[in-house]
Structures are given as C-alpha cells and as structure tokens.
Amino acid sequence: MEITAAMVKELRNMTGSGVMDCKRALVESEGDYDKAVEVLREKGLASAEKKASRIAAEGIVWVSVKDDVTAIIVEVNSETDFVAQNDTFRTFVADVAEQILTSDVGTVEELAEQKWIKDASKTVQEELVSQIAVIGEKLSIRRFVKINAENGVVVPYLHGGGRIGVLVDAESAVVNAEVKEALKNVAMQVAALSPKYVSRDEISDEYIEHEKEILKAQASNENPDKPESIIEKMIIGRLNKELKEVCLLDQIYVKDGDLTVAKYLEQVSKAVGTDIKIKSFVRFETGEGIEKKEENFAEEVAKQMSK
Structure with missing residues (x-):
C-alpha cells in the first residue's frame, strides 16, 4: 500500500511522533492508523498521544x-506559563537552540529528524516526546531563524525572560562594545515597537x-464633503505617519524622543x-498568532471537587 504524505501528517498530528517514525509505523501497519499508533506506543514514541x-x-x-x-532565535511552546519557567523545560530549549546553531538544519521538520545533540541514539523529535512525558504538557518546537552575518555582527536581545x-x-567595519551596545538598543526598540521593515x-x-x-x-468616509485634492493630501499625511510606525529607521527612538532610529545610528x-547599517532583524513573541484557549480555573477546580 502506498503511504502518502497526508497519511504521515495525520498520524503525526495524532501522536506527536517524528515524520519518519510515522511513515515506518504506517508501512508496518499497512496504512491502518490504529495499528500504527500501537506500533508507535510499543516503541515509546507516542507517549504524548493524548496531549497532541x-x-x-x-x-x-x-x-x-x-x-x-x-x-x-527559536520559539518552543508549552501549554502553561508555569512550565515555561521550569528549569527542565528551559534547559531543553537551550539545548534545542544549541542544536540548531551547530547544524545546517533549515526547517522544523528537518530538525525533528536530526540526531539529538545530547544523545545520538534518538532524534530531536524523540527527545521532544520524552520531555512531554516528563513535563506532562504538550510541547512544540514552533519556529526558528538562523542568521549568518557578513561584514558585521549579530546582536541578540531577550525581553521578559523569553517572552520576546x-x-x-x-553591517559594520568596526565591532566593539560601543557598536554592540548601540545595536542592543536597536534590538530593544524592535522588541518594544515591533516594526515590520528596516526601511x-x-x-x-x-x-x-x-x-x-x-x-x-x-478619509472619504470621515470627510464626505472634502474635495478630492484635500483627500489626497490627507492620504499622503496618514501614509507617512503609518510608514514611520512600521519602518524601524523612521521610528522615534525610544531612548531619545528627539531622534529617529536612523539619526541615533x-x-x-x-x-x-x-x-x-541595519541589514535585517527578526522578532519572535511567544504565542503570537496562536489562538489561546481561555481557561476558567475557578470553574475547573469546582468541577474537580464535585466529582
């Protein structure tokens, strides 16, 4: 039986297991999902099944x-902020970062199939599943970006213990403490005001x-009686204001309101x-774009106590 990519993806979503592990399990079970799950469980690869x-x-x-x-820069997700502050979880995330930094992996899927940096007998995905079993929550390596600077330097910044x-x-011909400090200030600007573009x-x-x-x-809806020429001028003014907000170099520098970031540099x-010269920046904010489940903890406790 032909095992398709869609079948592998579905089994992976069900179990949280690695792509190749899912494919092998489907081959072994001849495409039977229930049997494939059993195969993965027998091998200890689907311990996170119920959390998927x-x-x-x-x-x-x-x-x-x-x-x-x-x-x-890498984002690793958990279900609760409590676990996000757990030393075991943070050590795992630091190891994931080291794995990416020292390899040529380009995607999360490729990363999942790599041999784990701390134990070559298992893959990154298998270690992730092991961590899920130990920590007791669904964990996910969501995304990462790797930068190799040319003729310059890369400067990092973490805010809120890893929230951002x-x-x-x-690019800079000189890389010293003053340059790094300036770029850290720029990184703090990016964290605070979240620009979309450099310029x-x-x-x-x-x-x-x-x-x-x-x-x-x-503008037309707000000013229906204004002539077209006035509307055009209003558009230009509003567009310039918007671009100053989304372009890093045009933003007002947060540490000195008399300067733009460009003037500061x-x-x-x-x-x-x-x-x-700022070539690029990357900004990750934990959980951005993910629809969070609203929990009523008082209600949940009450339900548990009534059982």
Whole structure:
C-alpha cells in the first residue's frame, strides 16, 4: 500500500511522533492508523498521544550566538506559563537552540529528524516526546531563524525572560562594545515597537497602493464633503505617519524622543568612525498568532471537587 504524505501528517498530528517514525509505523501497519499508533506506543514514541490535540501557546523564545556572527532565535511552546519557567523545560530549549546553531538544519521538520545533540541514539523529535512525558504538557518546537552575518555582527536581545526575542543583523567595519551596545538598543526598540521593515526601501509598491486605497476610503468616509485634492493630501499625511510606525529607521527612538532610529545610528557611526547599517532583524513573541484557549480555573477546580 502506498503511504502518502497526508497519511504521515495525520498520524503525526495524532501522536506527536517524528515524520519518519510515522511513515515506518504506517508501512508496518499497512496504512491502518490504529495499528500504527500501537506500533508507535510499543516503541515509546507516542507517549504524548493524548496531549497532541491540546493548545500550546505559552513557552519561551531563546537566542544563541556564536562568535558574534552566527545566531539563531527559536520559539518552543508549552501549554502553561508555569512550565515555561521550569528549569527542565528551559534547559531543553537551550539545548534545542544549541542544536540548531551547530547544524545546517533549515526547517522544523528537518530538525525533528536530526540526531539529538545530547544523545545520538534518538532524534530531536524523540527527545521532544520524552520531555512531554516528563513535563506532562504538550510541547512544540514552533519556529526558528538562523542568521549568518557578513561584514558585521549579530546582536541578540531577550525581553521578559523569553517572552520576546530579537536578533539584529548589522553591517559594520568596526565591532566593539560601543557598536554592540548601540545595536542592543536597536534590538530593544524592535522588541518594544515591533516594526515590520528596516526601511521604506523594503516596502513593495503593492503594499503602498493597498494602504492608499484603505486610507482613501477612511478619509472619504470621515470627510464626505472634502474635495478630492484635500483627500489626497490627507492620504499622503496618514501614509507617512503609518510608514514611520512600521519602518524601524523612521521610528522615534525610544531612548531619545528627539531622534529617529536612523539619526541615533548616525550619531553612533560618527562616534566609532564607521557606518553602521541595519541589514535585517527578526522578532519572535511567544504565542503570537496562536489562538489561546481561555481557561476558567475557578470553574475547573469546582468541577474537580464535585466529582
């Protein structure tokens, strides 16, 4: 029987086991899901089966840097913030970060099938399943990004114990304490104000036109009696204001309201004798984009006590 990618994905969603483990189990069971689950359980690979459908929207973001030029940022999720602060969980996340940093893995799926950095007898996915069994919650390695700086440096920043993580990749002929401190300040800016772009040069014409249409509709609805020429001026003003909010270099620098980030970097560049150019940044916020389950703990306790 042909084992399709869709079948493997479904079994993986059911059990939390690795892709290749799921494929082998389906082959062995000739496509029978129930038997495949039994195969995985017998091998100790589906101990997290009952937790697979839970929502893991807490957790932490971790950053790791090597020699100032290679860096990774990774998000690993848990079900509760309590577990996110657990030393066992945080050690596992740190090991995952180290695994990514020292390998050429490019996707979460590839990472899952790699030999575990601390024990080559098992895969990363198998270690994840083991951690789920020990910790007692659904855990998930959600995403990661790896940056290799060219002609410069990568500077990390963690906020709130890992609630938000940032990497800033910059080009600079000089890499010293002053440059790193300036880039850390920029990383803090990214964490605080969450820009979408480094500069306006990154924004596509399609994005600009789309925003103009939205702003035009807003301005027209708010000012139905205004002539078209006035509406156009209003659109330009509002668009410029919006771009200042979404472009890092245009943002007002949080540590000095008289400067933009671009002007701040100009000052530092002049002081260190070389241009500092922000090439890119990555910002992860734990659980962003995941629909969190609303829990009523008082109600849950009451239910348990009434049983």
